[in-house]
Amino acid sequence: MTATKPDLGTWVGKGIDRVDGPHKVTGTAPYASDITLPGMVHAVVVTSTVGAGTVTKIDTSALLTLPGVRAVFTHENFPRLNPPPPVLFGEAPVAPMQDGRIVFHGQEVAVVVADTLQEATEAARLIEVTYAPEPVLLDPADGQLEPLALSPDTSRGDTEAGWAAADVRVGATYRTPENTNNPLGLMGCVAAWDGDHLEIHDSTQGTNALRTTLAVMFGVPESGVRVRVPYLGGGFGAGLNQWPYKLLAAGAARELGRPVKLMLTRPQMFKLVGHRPSSEHQVRIGADRDGTLTMIEHRATTLSSIDFPAVGLLTSGTPHLYHCPNVATVERTVRLNRRYPTSMRAPGEAEGNWAIETAMDELAHELGMDPLELRLRNLATDLDPATGKPWSSNAVIECCRVGAELFGWSRRDPRPSSMREGDLLIGWGMAATGFFAYMPMSQARVTVYADGTAAVRSAATDIGTGTYTIITQLAADLLGLHPQQVDFQLGDSDMPASAHSGGSGLATSLSNAVIDAVAHLQGALLDLVGDDSPLHGLGPDDVVCRDGALCRRDDPSVRALIAALLAGQGLVEASGDGRLRPPDAAAAGMVHAGPYGARFVEVAIDPMIGRLRVRRVVSVTDGGRILNQKLARSQILGATVGGIGQALFEDTLTDPGTGRVANGTFGDYLVAVNADVPDVEVVFIGEPDRYTPSGTKGIGEIGLVGVAAAIGNAVHHATGRRIRDLPITVDQLMM
Template identity: 55%
Template sequence: MTTIERTVLGAGIDRVDGAQKVAGRAPYSSDVTYPGMVHAVLVRSAIAAGTIAGIDASAAEGEPGVLAVITPYNAPRVARGPESGFWRQPPPPLQGLEIAHHGQYVAVVVADSRERATAAARHVAVFYRPGDPVLALDDPRAETVRDPFGSDQTRGDSAAALAAADVVVDAEYTTPDETNNPMGLFTTVAAWDGERLTVHDATQWPAGARAVLAGAFGVPEEGVRVLAPFVGGGFGAGLRVWPHVILAVMAARVVDRPVKLGLTRPQMFTGVGHRPATVQRIRLGARRDGTLTAIEHESVQPSAVNDDNIVESVTQVSAVGYACPNVTTRDSVRRLNVPVPTSMRGPGDAQGHFALECALDELAYEIGVDPVELRLRNYADVHPELGLPWSSKALRECLEVGAERFGWWDRHPTPRATRRGDILVGYGMAGVSFFWFQQPCAARATVDREGRAFVRSAATDIGTGTYTVMTQLAAERLGLPVDRVRVGLGDTDLPRAPMQGGSGMTASMGSAVHDAAANLIQAFLDLVAGDIAAPLRGRRAEEVLAADGGLRLRSDPASGESYREILERHDLAELTADGSAAPANPQELGLAPAGPFAARFAEVHVDADLGRVRVARLVSVVDAGRILNVKTARSQIIGGTVGGIGMALLEETVTDPATGRIVNGTLGDYLVAVNADVPDLDVTFVGEPDRFNPVGVKGVGEIGLVGVAPAIANAVFHATGRRIRSLPLTLDKLL
């Protein structure tokens, strides 16, 4: 595939939506109001397993301003939403008396104000027949589902290779439950107009939400409109249609008025998913020179007892990360009485890389080969499974440039050998990748008589910069200044778009915008094809260049005319064209699609007496294909890296092992990285435009987090000589 020429692309321009956000004018779902709108508040289960024996809502119903109390005993019937292409929806709420986890919604109170609904919700009396919850991965009662993702892989004979290996590393690594915790609390506003439904939601996938809601409430999909022009963060939490969304729509139908339902922070911990814990066993076999001969990687993670959610494979990185002839990867899930897990930034790969990259560090110290050199010796020049050359890959450059920028080769290689007074200094690294992801997408482009472009698609922007890079891309393709291009997102009345997740939006929507712009240029050429006054009459698309607000001949840039001139001569107010794109076939292209790659280098300071760990430096070198906006791309890597620091040192969702209650379900108790935890972060981009899509991008949203935790963990080992194999790396594990 050819890639587009660069003019405004790559420039680190400010976010086009930045002024709106700073001024408080960006419309989030929590800002939406309707005339006559009322408010819904949720009642959550106080047990983790069992059944509801009865509900007494009479006191709540008698509270001032209360319009309805909806429980399993009077709730309208709704269907389980259809599969969305990636996930089957959670069971719809209030459709039965079974309790599957602590915090499950058991009632919803609707009143004329949020305060009155909250007060009334406290008067809903719920009676239970408690059961004995299954809460631990090692509980023998837990149902086990093997290969739930269909991604288990076997290449060669890993058992025989391990038996014959010169060196074997065999270790178990664990990661805890973590909660996405976007800044914006999820809010849904639902309004019915007969059988037509409008929903404002904090969703990362408006089109998916539309399909689910139509199926759940038995209305035509074209009768549902979902609006999410801005989302206050998601990190994966907004990818599914959660029970509170169904309840907002249900409540609006019951009271026949628009309803707003906003989650509290504790409800965000139980109602919109979380990164599931993992227990991973990894075995590496190698020759004495560091050449890998075998990898076996097994992972167990929890899922909810009543959910068929597909959470991403944890072990897939070991199948494709390095050149190794004998590989076995296995994932399994155990069903527990826990809230439904979901994707969280860097899903699957974040946990899997922690085990793989730490195990490689263990191997490097065992055989006396430098950790960077070990990875270079096992570099996969072709895709290990497909045997095809990568569509692009600059991981070698990431490792080499990162080592140079960090000063890696100057460090003392012996653990616990570098001190500054009472502080132990350690250096660690990790080489990382993220899976390739691209989905079909459609877009529409319009140019009007004023020489302004309007490009739109039903995708949303969760803060990643989609508005900005799509503005730049459209400006590039149509030959317009950036300030003459407007992008519309977050409305299912626009051309269908995939989810904002998996680092796939820029490739998916970017390719669709690329196609729409090309079709629009062709539409202008078709318009002047029979126009004797047109300097571009009879010209083909490859003969013209979009520049200076119009079309010019490539061979003679002085010959051409503006969009305004063409439209005025044909008495048209505007011209519009649609575009679409779908992922290419690897076999047809003869290429293996490559996601982004990166190398992480971390310096940590560990208090020798107290065990307190501080990250002093982090260097990230990233291959993300063509960078459309270096400023927003760097911001994405910095944001992800901060999340990686949290994953390494702070974040852990703690569940009471007796009751199933999350005990740290507030931001006062659940620790996230703040300014004091974050050093200056060095970010460098390397690599070339990717060949698997016409824009040449690979995405930067997820790779920013992946690999940070193992780099820090490896640095802690180098500082202290103690190998900590469970996250987070808290001081009690170092004392």
């Protein structure tokens, strides 16, 4: 069933408060760390102190005599697991403690289980592990370049010919460091078995992917695994993969016949649940004297762990953002003795945009052209340059123009170091942005009850982005109810399957599944009408739900009370199941457009001490139909903070001799805090996207993309210094 474009607007778009807010602020929202089950014991992970080698001996004899200690698991006695299935981006999870091989510093080597967390922690400190160390490979020169599955090479035209024909050329290398996701909530789980049935309360961003992983690796049917995540303390991508700690907890619980709680510490969050890997970008761009691009070449390299590859996507946006006849991208990774890489908010796009948009600013400087004008001349808004097909929507040029007007860009003196306030150097920079469209499969069930209320159910998770609220608003509009009459239940793998919360794809995927479910619900209600009803013979697209009634779409006065329809058949409820369906736009040859944006930034720099302050940010985003203005603005604000962190602070340092994380605490790892964040003006433009009935685009990550480049470009405008390696630090700015 293909739903018609829904009538939205009574609640959709309104900035209502989070429906889950009261539970969070009153402490009644159950996170994984809050779960306590009868007979539960606590597990603590012991990690390796070498970066490569083999465990030769683990002495656990003294531990088992300590008060409260129930068991110590190592590679010698931990259950053998089945090979892991590929569940995310085609990559398989890592099976922990299946042998004594060590491939990175901080790898899981043992799990201590005791009656209390304190007893388990104390026992874990006493464990003695002996290793046969091997050379630790950390330098990219030590490994072999490999392609990345999600980042195939692309090519159109002849880049060498475009380079030769260019009047102006720029070419440089740009670098980004490792960043660590570090959501507010520590990740962990509580696992409990009842025979061959496993129930796990976890910090995952995808209940169904975790269910599949656990079922396959423990050899039970998926119906025998239930994953529950009603609340999640953030993720930024760290919750997308099925990390070893989940398997360790489930394995220990099965062996002991007791529920096991395993919560990671903050230092372990730096080691065991992924990070944004470092990257290097070699970029060449050529242009005619009038600024028309003649070629773009983007070669990127990122780092992977020995057993787990990086996501990549560093070059994914390069073929699509600008009209250019000659474009080539090449992306590779190197497997080294480094920790697990993973997705981190705007994976690949954040790093790739830093390189491309910095290079575009360099090109504008060489041309003597306004950086805004260079972009307006070349941005692609009508057709996707990579396919030649029309975009479903694309307002990136409007984003640039609106942002420039709000920022006052026309007052910018283009000469570096020309704008001053006393001893401060003032710089204005900008960047254009895009983000890929991602729309994985989701399902939903919508139920209406005789008392006039409704429920929506899906296995989706809400990582703090507002999924609870936006789906409640959407369902309220579709059913003609007040949001307080709608109960959205999520975070349970026993509910209709859903995509993970990541890739900025859930809002679009799930909203369209709900629209489809309501269409099926309307069909189910039509099956209940009598032959003498004025609604008899109508189809699901001919009716709408309004104020507890099923109404003709073109004449809402023709109606039947839902309660009466249910009562007439002896029912108390009716349901409709829906899923994301192939959009009509795809059949029409339209390219699914992701969100677009433009970032404008003002910085102030004290050249004597190298102090940099971001003083203003204007962030304009084409986000399609906005489901909740308040939550959407919050997403862009949070992403902007992340972009400031990427530009100025975040850098996970690895000891070059051992591979150990050198700054794995919040005391040492710097992030942007309140004092670092200026006034941020957030603006949404554009129309509902034509690709799906909901008209939405994912906006959870686009707000971060372009912030670092805009800051770096502003730094060049203020100082005349071109920074190509992140983060931008004091020593780079002192004059």
